[in-house]
Amino acid sequence: MSIKKHHRILKIKFFGRIILALVLSFFVSKFLTDNIFLNYSPTIRQDVAKNIWNKTNYLAGFFNPDKLLSLIPFQKKFSSQIPNEVKNELTSAPKSEIQKGIYVKETNNIKQTEIHYNEIEWEEVNYLRKSGTTETIRIPKGTNPPPPQLF
Amino acid sequence: MFYLGRFYFSKKELFLLIAGIALIVMLKSGYSLPYFKTDYLLALTLLTFIVKGFIPTTHDSPLLITFLTSLALTIYFPFFQIIIFYFLSFLFLKMFRVI
Incomplete structure (x- = not known):
């Protein structure tokens, strides 16, 4: 070398x-x-x-x-467990809006919640994190932000 | 480069000394570099001065690399973490027989 x-x-x-x-x-x-x-x-x-x-x-x-x-996405697990009759029943069930962008479908004993993120009106608030820094987070308009220093 | 009594100062030490003086002037005049906090820079410069007194001149490179890395990290991380990083890096440098 x-x-x-x-x-x-x-x-x-x-x-x-x-x-x-x-x-x-x-x-x-x-x-x-x-x-x-x-x-x-x-x-x-x-x-x-x-x-x-x-x-x-x-x-x-x-x-x-x-x-x-449990790390497998919830939606996949959920849809695989619903029998076809219930699925058909849910599709024909009337959809009611409980808050802007959040819909609920209800049959005899089954409830389905749909969240349409693009329809929700967001509000920007300052949030104090556990590390002491302040960050701007988006929460649905009219709801309360999480308690300070929780995350 | 130059002697001060018994002590010999190299080019790097001279520039570090000038930077320290400039930072004190900046701190007094209330001026700061964008993205950097003058008091953090001054504290790191002083710590480097202290550490430099303990290690031989042949080990300048690891010291200056650590110093510059710490300076860059002050932009993103809290100063307390930088101080811990600074002292731990000397411990690891000693462990890996770099200094």
């Missing part, structure tokens, strides 16, 4: 290790600020162990077959 090539390999290894160190420290710092420290301040959370335990359980839950099945 020529000296030039050897130098190049050393250089790649050197900068590779720097990049690896920076990427690792970024993810560790993200983990620390999200799970150990409270609201991007040096205050340590009171429920550190509980919070990490909950998150671990949540991640472990993804490997549970029931949880994996």
Whole structure:
């Protein structure tokens, strides 16, 4: 191997290790600020162990077959379970509008809700997030925004 | 480049020193660079100065890369996270035997 090539390999290894160190420290710092420290301040959370335990359980839950099945979109699962007679009954049932853009179809003991997003009148409100930042969110006009710092 | 008593200052250190002085002037005059907060930049510059005193000049590149990355990250992330990132990166650089 020529000296030039050897130098190049050393250089790649050197900068590779720097990049690896920076990427690792970024993810560790993200983990620390999200799970150990409270609201991007040096205050340590009171429920550190509980919070990490909950998150671990949540991640472990993804490997549970029931949880994996539940990730299949709701609509697909729902439509596959409806018998054809009920489907026909629902299509012929009258549609009533309960709020602008939200329709309900009702037969004897079945209810179907249809949400037409493009028909809903949206309202933009400022929302205070858990991280302390303020964001503009869209909510249907006339409804209340979620409680501050919930998400 | 130049000597100050027993200490030798290289080109990078000189520019860092000038940047630090410029940032203090900016902080006093109330001027700030677009997208950046002057006090964050000054804090990172001072931290770099402190760290520079502890590591040899041959390890300048990793230090400056970390410094510049932290500066860029201040645009997107809270400063507390940047501070943790800054100190952790030195820990990892030491672990990977870069510095």
